[in-house]
Amino acid sequence: MHLHFTLGPVQGFVAEARRTRDLWAGSFLLSWICANAMKAVLDGGGKIIFPIVHDAERVPTDQLLKAVCGQGGAPRIGTIPNRFRAEVPDGFDPAAVEQAARGAWENVADAVWRKYVEGAASLGRNTRAIWDRQVHGFWELNWAMGKADQPYLLDLRKNWRCFQPTEEGGEPCSVASGLQEVSGYVRACGEGEQQDAFWKRLRSLGGISEMELRPTERLSAIMLIKRLFLGIANASMGFEPQTKSWPSTAHVATLPFKRRVIAENPAAARDYVRIVKDAHIREPFKERQNAIPSLPVGWLDNDTQDYAALDGDLLFRETFEPGNRRYPAGAEDTTTRETLAAGLNTLLEATAATGAKPSPFFAVLFMDGDSMGKLLSAPNSAPEKVSTALARFADQVEGIVKKHDGFTIYAGGDDVLALLPVTDAIDAAIHLKDAYCAAFAAEGVAGATISGGIVFAHYGTPWIDVMHSAHDILEGKAKEEAGRNSLGIVVNKGGATNGEWVAGWDRVDALRELARILAGTTADREISMSLLYRMRSVLAELAGRPRVSAGGVHEMPDMDLVPLLQAALEASHEHRGGSSPTADHRSLSAAMVNACTIERNGKRLLMTDGLVVARFIAAHASLADAGGSHVE
Numbered sequence: 001m002h003l004h005f006t007l008g009p010v011q012g013f014v015a016e017a018r019r020t021r022d023l024w025a026g027s028f029l030l031s032w033i034c035a036n037a038m039k040a041v042l043d044g045g046g047k048i049i050f051p052i053v054h055d056a057e058r059v060p061t062d063q064l065l066k067a068v069c070g071q072g073g074a075p076r077i078g079t080i081p082n083r084f085r086a087e088v089p090d091g092f093d094p095a096a097v098e099q100a101a102r103g104a105w106e107n108v109a110d111a112v113w114r115k116y117v118e119g120a121a122s123l124g125r126n127t128r129a130i131w132d133r134q135v136h137g138f139w140e141l142n143w144a145m146g147k148a149d150q151p152y153l154l155d156l157r158k159n160w161r162c163f164q165p166t167e168e169g170g171e172p173c174s175v176a177s178g179l180q181e182v183s184g185y186v187r188a189c190g191e192g193e194q195q196d197a198f199w200k201r202l203r204s205l206g207g208i209s210e211m212e213l214r215p216t217e218r219l220s221a222i223m224l225i226k227r228l229f230l231g232i233a234n235a236s237m238g239f240e241p242q243t244k245s246w247p248s249t250a251h252v253a254t255l256p257f258k259r260r261v262i263a264e265n266p267a268a269a270r271d272y273v274r275i276v277k278d279a280h281i282r283e284p285f286k287e288r289q290n291a292i293p294s295l296p297v298g299w300l301d302n303d304t305q306d307y308a309a310l311d312g313d314l315l316f317r318e319t320f321e322p323g324n325r326r327y328p329a330g331a332e333d334t335t336t337r338e339t340l341a342a343g344l345n346t347l348l349e350a351t352a353a354t355g356a357k358p359s360p361f362f363a364v365l366f367m368d369g370d371s372m373g374k375l376l377s378a379p380n381s382a383p384e385k386v387s388t389a390l391a392r393f394a395d396q397v398e399g400i401v402k403k404h405d406g407f408t409i410y411a412g413g414d415d416v417l418a419l420l421p422v423t424d425a426i427d428a429a430i431h432l433k434d435a436y437c438a439a440f441a442a443e444g445v446a447g448a449t450i451s452g453g454i455v456f457a458h459y460g461t462p463w464i465d466v467m468h469s470a471h472d473i474l475e476g477k478a479k480e481e482a483g484r485n486s487l488g489i490v491v492n493k494g495g496a497t498n499g500e501w502v503a504g505w506d507r508v509d510a511l512r513e514l515a516r517i518l519a520g521t522t523a524d525r526e527i528s529m530s531l532l533y534r535m536r537s538v539l540a541e542l543a544g545r546p547r548v549s550a551g552g553v554h555e556m557p558d559m560d561l562v563p564l565l566q567a568a569l570e571a572s573h574e575h576r577g578g579s580s581p582t583a584d585h586r587s588l589s590a591a592m593v594n595a596c597t598i599e600r601n602g603k604r605l606l607m608t609d610g611l612v613v614a615r616f617i618a619a620h621a622s623l624a625d626a627g628g629s630h631v632e
Helices: 020-043 063-068 095-123 127-137 153-158 192-206 221-237 249-264 266-279 302-308 334-352 372-377 383-403 422-442 463-481 505-519 529-542 561-571 582-596 610-619 621-625
Strands: 002-008 047-050 083-087 140-146 361-369 407-412 415-421 450-458 486-493 496-504 553-555 597-600 603-607
Touching: 002 020, 002 095, 020 047, 020 063, 020 083, 020 095, 020 221, 020 407, 020 415, 020 463, 047 383, 095 127, 095 140, 095 192, 095 221, 127 221, 140 153, 249 266, 249 302, 249 334, 249 361, 249 415, 249 422, 249 621, 266 302, 266 334, 361 422, 361 463, 372 383, 383 407, 383 415, 383 422, 415 422, 422 450, 422 486, 422 505, 422 621, 450 463, 463 486, 463 496, 486 505, 486 610, 496 505, 496 597, 496 603, 496 610, 505 582, 505 597, 505 610, 505 621, 529 561, 529 582, 529 610, 561 582, 582 597, 582 610, 610 621
Parallel strands: 450 486
Antiparallel strands: 002 083, 002 140, 047 083, 361 415, 361 450, 407 415, 486 496, 553 603, 597 603
């Protein structure tokens, strides 16, 4: 008999995050719960068919499953997907799998309650009831058991839709707004003092740091478990994950600038580090465990190592501006902030000549294999072959992401979630796509493809907005609209979509070619954003769409767009005067049209946001010149 198991909600658990560590905690806990369900299968004499997590003797090979089975190791990231297929012996009780998953989760929840929440519960109102309701009612677990030729059973089971989410009242959690915060009080009803007293007690009894729980945060049971489970991991899980430190989005955003300065002007970096040290602010070098992934820091002197580990916020002028609440702890006084601001200005002036400046944007890369169900049921695709290919791919993910100065949050089955510098994200996506296809080709499985979504966002953008954008560009656009085997890119500025480009992998070179041309224009002939917006409007009008919207896809008009766009370029005020040859206009126009040309279902279409996305990539190209990947 075959057992099919799935656990959710995935998006609702992982995406509810305020910092990178929340994102990691959600994906790790989800993976860990599923590993406990797998252990129940192994303990009952079964074996996991998909994905491959153990050898022929049923000895775990996956690092997380090893740890769950008590065979040593301390994994760093989640590597088990939320869905698996197992072969089980006659008489196997599938309820034991559900019980193992729920029991593991509730054991961790109870440990967090006892260490951090129980001592403050007497100051709350119905705190225990809120806690139990959320802990016991959050997860939707589905399983189905049938013959080997019935892989569709789990989908039929999920279609029953008998899961009922908990009914929440009171004041919403500061992060997961669909859940009630656990004190039970409502500030809007005049209960702010009671609420504050509860959270003050909780912080003091548990020894919780501000990094784990900000003074203004009031959380649900689910978010408290995500934030605090590392403090009870050894006792309740039997091991402690390798890492307690995850990079801030500001650090990821500034990695290309850090690389550039270390390569070209290390003296300026050291000078700024000494100014930061003299300011005696709290944790200015908090990225020591993250630094620059592709750069061995051992050969650097101490001050340059400190620069690599510098808090990313300290490389942005706005950090020290009056009224900015992101200034570092210990820099509350005006004199300290002015001293740091002056030191930063000196650093930025020293690097300005090469065009290097810190970007406030970082990238999230989200990838997922296409049509896995069809692949598993294809005549030439035995589940064992597919699972072996996925295991080979998953083993390569962290190395590929690290090579591109990224940080892997999750890598399990056919899924990848990673943070990367803007300059490296597209190259990393292509490298991972190639590795995925090669892994399946090595097993003789034809037709395996993977889609990806990249979100370029400001480091201050709320994580939940970034993850919703990533999910939409991957699932809604690259897979559904573009027909899979595609890459989607979103530029998010000010919390809104500024540009969106989605096309097959074979069209990525056209986008990057336009980016290369735009990046290569000289300062006096720079193609401004306003000009590109005008050209985008021109293309939309030529396609019969006078109104332009982000991500718009238009039918390709039956005409040669290149000379028409060239005429519009030459007529623009920015290009009058004859200093730029007509040939340049022609080649630029051709590159613009090519970058905006996509194909879906055998039909050529026009996606005018290719201009906006290419301009964004081009704006960051100079930062990639020293080390790492770059627009090419």
